[in-house]
Amino acid sequence: MIDVADILPHRYPMLLVDRVLDIEPGRRVTAVKAITRNEPWYADAAAVSSSDGAAYPPALLVESWAQAAGLVFGIEQPNPDVLAGRVMLLGSLSDVEFHRPVLPGDVLEHRVRVARAVGETVIFEGECVVGGELVFTVSRMVVAYRPAGVLREAGGEQRT
Amino acid sequence: MTVHLDRPAEVGPGQPGAVDAVRDDTGARAVSPVAGAVHRTGPAEVTFTVSADEPVFAGHYPNFPIFPGMCVLEIAHRGALLTAPEPGLALAAMKSARFTAPVFAGDRLTVAVDWKRDRERWTCVARARAGDRDVAVVRLDYRAGGDR
Numbered sequence: 001m002i003d004v005a006d007i008l009p010h011r012y013p014m015l016l017v018d019r020v021l022d023i024e025p026g027r028r029v030t031a032v033k034a035i036t037r038n039e040p041w042y043a044d045a046a047a048v049s050s051s052d053g054a055a056y057p058p059a060l061l062v063e064s065w066a067q068a069a070g071l072v073f074g075i076e077q078p079n080p081d082v083l084a085g086r087v088m089l090l091g092s093l094s095d096v097e098f099h100r101p102v103l104p105g106d107v108l109e110h111r112v113r114v115a116r117a118v119g120e121t122v123i124f125e126g127e128c129v130v131g132g133e134l135v136f137t138v139s140r141m142v143v144a145y146r147p148a149g150v151l152r153e154a155g156g157e158q159r160t
Numbered sequence: 161m162t163v164h165l166d167r168p169a170e171v172g173p174g175q176p177g178a179v180d181a182v183r184d185d186t187g188a189r190a191v192s193p194v195a196g197a198v199h200r201t202g203p204a205e206v207t208f209t210v211s212a213d214e215p216v217f218a219g220h221y222p223n224f225p226i227f228p229g230m231c232v233l234e235i236a237h238r239g240a241l242l243t244a245p246e247p248g249l250a251l252a253a254m255k256s257a258r259f260t261a262p263v264f265a266g267d268r269l270t271v272a273v274d275w276k277r278d279r280e281r282w283t284c285v286a287r288a289r290a291g292d293r294d295v296a297v298v299r300l301d302y303r304a305g306g307d308r
Contacts, residue, residue, distance in 0.1 A: 014219035014228065040215045041191050053191065058251050059234040060193050066230070082221040090229050096254040154262045155224065 004031075007074040008067055009082035013040045016064035017071070021109070025076045028113040028126075031068040037104040055101040061108070061128065061136060062096060068110035069124045069141060083152060086145045091121075095139035106130045120145045194231050198238045204273050206239035212265035227263035232296045236286035239271045240300055245282060249302035252281060257298040263290055 002020045010016070022030040035056050042054070070079075070088050079085050102108065112126040121144050128135045193216055198208045210227050217225035237251060263269065267290040274285045281301045288296045 009221050011219035011222050014216050041193055055191065057192055057234060058254075059230040059237065062233075062254070063193075063228060063230040082224050082226075090259055092259065093254055093257040095256075098252060151224065151226065151262070155226070155264060 002071075002075065004067075004071065006080055007078045008070055009079055009087070010067060014063075015067070016060060017067045017110070020071060023071060023075055026073060026114065026117070029068055029072050029110075031071060031110050031112075033064050033068075033108045033110070035102055035104050035106045035108065042104070054103055056103065056106075058098055058136075061098075061102060062093065062138070064108060065110045065112065065126070065128055065136075065138060066090060066141060066143075069112045069126075069143070072112060072114060072124070073122065073145070079148075081148075083148050085148055087148050087151060089144050089146055089150075091142040091144055093138065093141050096136055098136045099134045100130075102130060102135055108135065115140065192234060192238070193228075194234050194238070198235060198242060200239075200242045201270075204243060204275075206235075206242055206271050206273070208235045208239075208269045208271070210263060210265050210267045210269065214265070217265065225265055227265070227267070229257075229259040229296065232259070232263055232269065232288055233257055233298055235269055236271055236273075236284075236288060236296070236298045237300060239273055239286060240275075240284040240302070243273050243275070243284075244302070245275050245277075246304065248304055249282060250305060251300060252303045253301040255283070255299040255301055257296065259296050261290070261293045261295045263295050267291070269295070 004017045004020065005015060008015065016033055017031050018033050020029060020031045041057060077086060079087055107130060109129050112124050114122060115125045116123040121142065124141045125138055127137045195214055196208060196211050198206050201207050216228055216231055220226060220228050241249065269288050269290055271286050271288045276283050281303050284300045284302065286298050286300065
C-alpha cells in the first residue's frame, strides 16, 4: 500500500489525501479523502449548527485534488521533505466548476489526469466525485517542478 | 440560529473596519482553513494579516511554513463575500487563479475586488498583494441562492 506521507511534504492538518486507489505514474491517479468533523476547520461548534454551515471549504477541496495530482509524478520522485529534491509549485488554475457542496461523512474521489507535460511544467485535468456524483471539475491546473532551493531563497528574502 | 459571542455589539455586517467573515451573520464562511479575521477596509478592499499561529502552518510545511496558495484563494473568497453586491451568493466556479509569489507568516495581504454582473452569475476579480509583491489574481463566479 502506498503511504502518501512518503511522497508528499504536507502533514496534519494539511495532508488532504488519505489513500491511493489506482495510479499510472506520470499519467493519472485516483485517490480518496474522507471528510470528517474531526478536522480543525470544524473546531468552532457554531460552525456546524446547520448542514449548510458545515460545507467543506471549496479552497480545501481543490487543495486536496492538487495534492492527489502531486502523487502522479511524486510516486517516482518522492518529495516528503519540502526543502529537499524537487517541489511542485502551483502556477495557475482554470475553470474549476463546483456542482454540489461536500459535508462531513462524504468521501472524495479525486480523478486526476496529465493533460500535457512539457519539460518541468505539467498541466493536469480531472474531477472529483462523491458516491458517483460530480462535486467539481478542473479544466486545467498548471504546476512547475523546481529545485527545493527556490523556496528557501524566497523565504530568506521575506525574512530579511 | 447561530450565536456570535465575540462580535462587538456595535459592529454590524457591511461596516468597514471590523467585520470578521468567519463570524458574519450568514455563517457562510464559518468553516474555513484560515483562522484569522478578514477586515473590510474600503468599498472594494479587504485586508488580512497572516499570523504565525494559523493552523495550516503546522503541516504546510513542517519546519518551513508557507501560507498555501489555496488559503490566499480562501481570503479572496471571503473578501468577495464581505463586499458582495447582494446577499446569499454561493461560489459556483473558480474561473481562473494565478499565483505569482509565495506568502509567509507576518505578511499583510491587501485584496482589491472588482465585481461585475455576467448574465446569471456575478464575477469577482480579486487581486492580492503582500507589501509591494503581487501574490495572486483570482476570478471567482457566484450564483444567487445560498452560501457555501
